[in-house]
Amino acid sequence: MAPVTSPQPAAIENRTMTINMGPQHPSTHGVLRLEVTVDGEVVTKVKPDIGYLHRCFEKYAESLGDYAKVVPYTDRIDYVSALHQEMGYVIAVEKLLELEVPERVEYMRVILAELQRIASHLLGIGTFGLDLGAFTPFLYCFIERENILRILEKVSGARLLYNYLCVGGLMRDIPTDFTSDTWEFVTSFRPKIKELNDLLTTNSIFIDRTANIGVLPAEVALNYSASGPMLRGSGVSWDLRKNDPYSIYDRFEFNVPVGQGEMGTVGDCWDRYIVRVREMEESLKIIEQALDQMPGEGDVKEAVPRRIRSKEGEVYVRTETPRGELGYYIISEKSGPYRIKARTPSFVNLSILPAISKGALVADLVAIVGSIDIVLGGVDR
Amino acid sequence: MVQTLKKSWTTFKTIFTGMGVTMRHLLQPSVTLRYPEERDELPSGARSKLFVHIDDCIGCKLCERACPVNCIAIETVQATKDVDLGKTSTGNPKRFWITTFNIDMSKCMYCDMCVPPCPTECISMVPEYEYSEYDRNNLLFQFSELSADKVTEVKEKAEKEQEEKQRKKKEAARKKKAQKADQTSKAKQKNSEG
Ligand code: SF4
Ligand code: SF4
Numbered sequence: 001m002a003p004v005t006s007p008q009p010a011a012i013e014n015r016t017m018t019i020n021m022g023p024q025h026p027s028t029h030g031v032l033r034l035e036v037t038v039d040g041e042v043v044t045k046v047k048p049d050i051g052y053l054h055r056c057f058e059k060y061a062e063s064l065g066d067y068a069k070v071v072p073y074t075d076r077i078d079y080v081s082a083l084h085q086e087m088g089y090v091i092a093v094e095k096l097l098e099l100e101v102p103e104r105v106e107y108m109r110v111i112l113a114e115l116q117r118i119a120s121h122l123l124g125i126g127t128f129g130l131d132l133g134a135f136t137p138f139l140y141c142f143i144e145r146e147n148i149l150r151i152l153e154k155v156s157g158a159r160l161l162y163n164y165l166c167v168g169g170l171m172r173d174i175p176t177d178f179t180s181d182t183w184e185f186v187t188s189f190r191p192k193i194k195e196l197n198d199l200l201t202t203n204s205i206f207i208d209r210t211a212n213i214g215v216l217p218a219e220v221a222l223n224y225s226a227s228g229p230m231l232r233g234s235g236v237s238w239d240l241r242k243n244d245p246y247s248i249y250d251r252f253e254f255n256v257p258v259g260q261g262e263m264g265t266v267g268d269c270w271d272r273y274i275v276r277v278r279e280m281e282e283s284l285k286i287i288e289q290a291l292d293q294m295p296g297e298g299d300v301k302e303a304v305p306r307r308i309r310s311k312e313g314e315v316y317v318r319t320e321t322p323r324g325e326l327g328y329y330i331i332s333e334k335s336g337p338y339r340i341k342a343r344t345p346s347f348v349n350l351s352i353l354p355a356i357s358k359g360a361l362v363a364d365l366v367a368i369v370g371s372i373d374i375v376l377g378g379v380d381r
Numbered sequence: 382m383v384q385t386l387k388k389s390w391t392t393f394k395t396i397f398t399g400m401g402v403t404m405r406h407l408l409q410p411s412v413t414l415r416y417p418e419e420r421d422e423l424p425s426g427a428r429s430k431l432f433v434h435i436d437d438c439i440g441c442k443l444c445e446r447a448c449p450v451n452c453i454a455i456e457t458v459q460a461t462k463d464v465d466l467g468k469t470s471t472g473n474p475k476r477f478w479i480t481t482f483n484i485d486m487s488k489c490m491y492c493d494m495c496v497p498p499c500p501t502e503c504i505s506m507v508p509e510y511e512y513s514e515y516d517r518n519n520l521l522f523q524f525s526e527l528s529a530d531k532v533t534e535v536k537e538k539a540e541k542e543q544e545e546k547q548r549k550k551k552e553a554a555r556k557k558k559a560q561k562a563d564q565t566s567k568a569k570q571k572n573s574e575g
Contacts, residue, residue, distance in 0.1 A: 069449040072492035136403055143412055150424075157428040157506065163492045171493065172426065199399045204392040 016044055021365070023052050029127060029369070030376030032350075041361050046354045050347075053380040058340055065336040067093050067308045068167055075161040077342055078378035081120040083112050083152075084321035085342075086165040091246060092317035092328040093167045097308065104298035105169050106248045111182065111290045112152065112164070114283040118189070119148040120322035121276045121283075124373040128273060129200050131370035132209045137199045144192055151181050168304040179291060186284055186291075193281060201277060210273060211264030214356045214368035218267065224352045227345050228324025229279065230372060233259040233272035240320035252289045254282040269371040276322075276373070310336045321345060323373060346378030423508040428491045430509045431484050433524040437469040437503035440477030444495035444504050452488035453495060456481035458532075458539045471501045478539075479525050480532045486512075487520040 021034040031052035037045035057077055061070045074089040075082040087109055094101060126141030149159045154175055156164035164171050200206050216226070218234040231238055239256040241249040257278035259271025310332055318327040324345030331339040349372050357368050414421060423429070440457035457477035460466050466475035495504055514520055527535070 064449060069447075069494065072449055072490060072494065136399070140402075140406070146412075153427065154424040157424075157426045157493060158491065161490070161492075163494070171497070195402050198402050202395050203399055204388070204395045 029374060032369075032374070032376055032379070034353075034365070034369070036362070036365065038362060043357055043360050043362060043365055046357045046365065048350055048353055050350070050376075050379050053376045055381065057342060057381040061340040062337050067310070067337065070337075070340065071166060072161065072163045074342075075163055076377060077344060077381055078321065078323070078326075078346065078375045079160055080123055080375045080377075081116050081322045082161050083116040083164065084120075084319065084326060086162070087113055087247070088317060088319040088321070088326045088328050090165045090167050091319065092315050092330055093308075095317055096313050096315045096330055096332055097167070097305070097311060099168050099303055099305070101168060102298050102300065102302050104174075104295045105300050105303075107290050107294035108170060108174060108300065109165060110247060110249065110252075111287055111294070112155070114287045114290070115148050115151060115182070115185075117283045117322045118280050119145045119152075121280050122148075124322070125196070125200070125273065125276055128367075128370040128373065129206070131366050132206060134200060134203075134206065137196060140192070140195065140199070144189060147185050147188070151178070151185060154178070154181065166304060167308060169302065170300040173300060179294075182287065182291060186287055189284065190281075193277065196277065201274065207263050207270060209364075209367055210269035210371070213264075213269045213364045214360060214371060215265045216267040216272075216352065216356050220355060221267070221352070224348070224355065226324065226349055226352055228320070228322065228349070229272050229275040230324060230345075230349045230352070232257065233275045233371075234267035235259050235261075235271075240318055240325060244318070246317065246319055249286075251293070252286045254285050257282065269367050272371045272373075279322075310334060318343075323375065323378065324349060342381060344378040344381060346374040346376070347381075350374050350379055423510070425508075426506070427508045428493050428506045430507050430512060431486065431489065431495070431522070432505055432507045433482060433484070434503040434505075435479060435482060435524045435526055437471065437501045438479055438482065438524075439469060439473050439475050439501055440479050441500060443498040443500065447494045447498045449492065449494060450488050450490060452485040454481060454483045454485075455479065458535050459542075460535070461538045461542045469501045469503070473501050478527065478532075478535045480527055480535070482524040484522045484524070485520065486522055487517050 016037050016039045018035060018037050021036050023031040023033040033049040033052070035045075035047040035049055036043055055076065057073055061073055064070055064073075071086055071089060074085040077085045093099075122141040122145045126138040126145075129135075129137040129141075152162060152164075153159045155178060156162040156172065216230070216234050218236050221231050221234040221236065226234075227238070235258050237256050237258050240246065241254075242256050257275050259266050259268075259275055261268070261271060262274070263270045312332060312334055314329075314331050316327060316329045318325050320326075325343070325348075326345055327341075327343035329339070329341040329343070330337060353368065353372065357365050360368060440455065442455050442457070445451075445453045445455050456479075458480050460476055460478055466478070468474050491506075493506065496506060512520075
């Protein structure tokens with residue numbers, strides 16, 4: 001019998017390993033799969049694999065052949081900020097059909113959109129904290145978000161997918177206690193932002209986990225055509241509500257918060273986070289002004305056409321959603337829509353991930369994904 | 382050294398600030414509900430389940446056409462002349478038997494698009510949300526109240542009337558043709574005479 005030789009110990013080489021993060025990973029905010037190549041603990045390459053939530057929005061919208069029927073589908077593009085998706089779409093169709101919308105409707109849309117922005121940012125911040133191990137702020141954010149959802153439910157009848165805006169107006173009349181409810185929310189929410197700052201913003205552990213992590217220089221952000229808090233976090237002051245006002249945003253006074261690198265470098269995760277927090281305060285300001293100026297009377301269905309007669313034409317409308325620039329590009333024919341394209345901010349912002357996560361630790365990758373604040377419905381459509 | 386101490390102090394301080402917030406929340410009344418023992422009241426107009434007052438439906442199919450996912454299926458049969466289906470509570474005359482009115486709630490996306498077009502306001506959302514089923518087929522809600530026998534009866538009747546109408550129409554058309562031919566031949570005669 002031949003003597004048993006012990007196997008030669010393999011030489012320890014520096015090998016990289018490919019691991020999967022998602023699609024069922026608690027910190028990917030949905031069904032996102034990341035193909036991560038790691039060298040030990042350090043990420044060398046990230047490849048987002050998307051498409052798990054693809055629902056053929058564009059093709060389906062074109063096949064419906066009716067502009068009004070598309071609105072409930074736009075809700076489902078980005079279900080966390082459904083009203084913004086509707087708003088962009090109805091503004092695009094109104095521009096195509098050259099419809100005038102009553103004042104009251106415009107104000108209502110702005111108030112709802114800003115409420116939705118706060119709700120969306122609360123969710124974004126809450127889950128960002130959750131990714132980093134802070135469970136409490138997540139729950140407190142959800143308490144506040146619940147108050148907003150209640151207002152929206154009273155108005156539209158649904159909590160998440162509102163289908164409240166329609167081409168030319170609103171689906172339902174505004175409830176009588178809407179103004180008082182919103183005022184109540186605005187006054188009660190202000191102190192909560194301070195509470196959130198105490199819990200998260202100034203927390204030293206949170207700062208250690210986010211400052212100087214996932215730094216996105218302004219130039220890179222612009223090259224990738226990032227938008228929203230992602231771009232503003234890098235110090236670029238670009239907000240469509242200010243720079244290219246749609247609806248009636250030119251009537252309100254508000255600031256555009258940008259990242260200043262207070263805790264680390266400009267464009268790190270903390271900057272993106274703080275931009276969202278400060279934007280909530282600005283949204284409150286807009287809501288207050290809009291509530292003051294909103295006409296008390298008026299028929300919200302005045303300009304709603306009974307049947308939408310399609311027109312030949314081509315429009316592109318971009319609006320500022322909580323995640324950035326949402327664009328709708330519509331080519332219309334006499335018979336109906338020929339092409340409806342949605343440019344969603346989540347998709348564009350996610351494409352930056354490989355560029356900014358090189359060299360980060362795996363744990364930091366979680367923080368970076370959280371700070372981009374993507375919604376997979378928006379990425380895949 | 383000083384740096385480290387400073388850092389430790391801020392960490393300590395900020396953690397306790399956060400803890401303070403949590404403590405304050407601890408003393409506040411709870412915001413959660415123990416469902417199903419406690420439940421929240423839905424606001425009026427909440428969208429959770431469709432309901433149709435079939436007595437008020439005139440069979441105009443506007444709701445069917447408005448639905449983006451085609452989950453409403455309506456079939457109607459025109460009522461024959463000898464029956465009067467009466468009027469709806471809103472005063473619209475009813476002219477159709479509704480032989481089928483099915484809503485597939487498993488397909489419905491609660492978008493509320495079918496409700497506003499209804500001229501008699503008979504299709505509406507009701508605040509009822511606990512109707513999940515083990516079998517998907519149980520979510521097909523059938524609102525038509527006609528029995529199968531009745532459906533065949535009215536269908537036959539309507540067909541007969543339709544046939545009758547067709548026959549009459551044809552006859553009338555034939556008569557007209559004959560008349561016309563008559564006239565033209567007369568005119569020709571006149572022409573040739575003249
Ligand atoms: S609520 Fe929407 S999806 Fe449901 S039946 Fe009505 S139109 Fe169709
Ligand atoms: S719109 Fe109303 S009346 Fe017309 S078919 Fe539908 S439920 Fe009946």
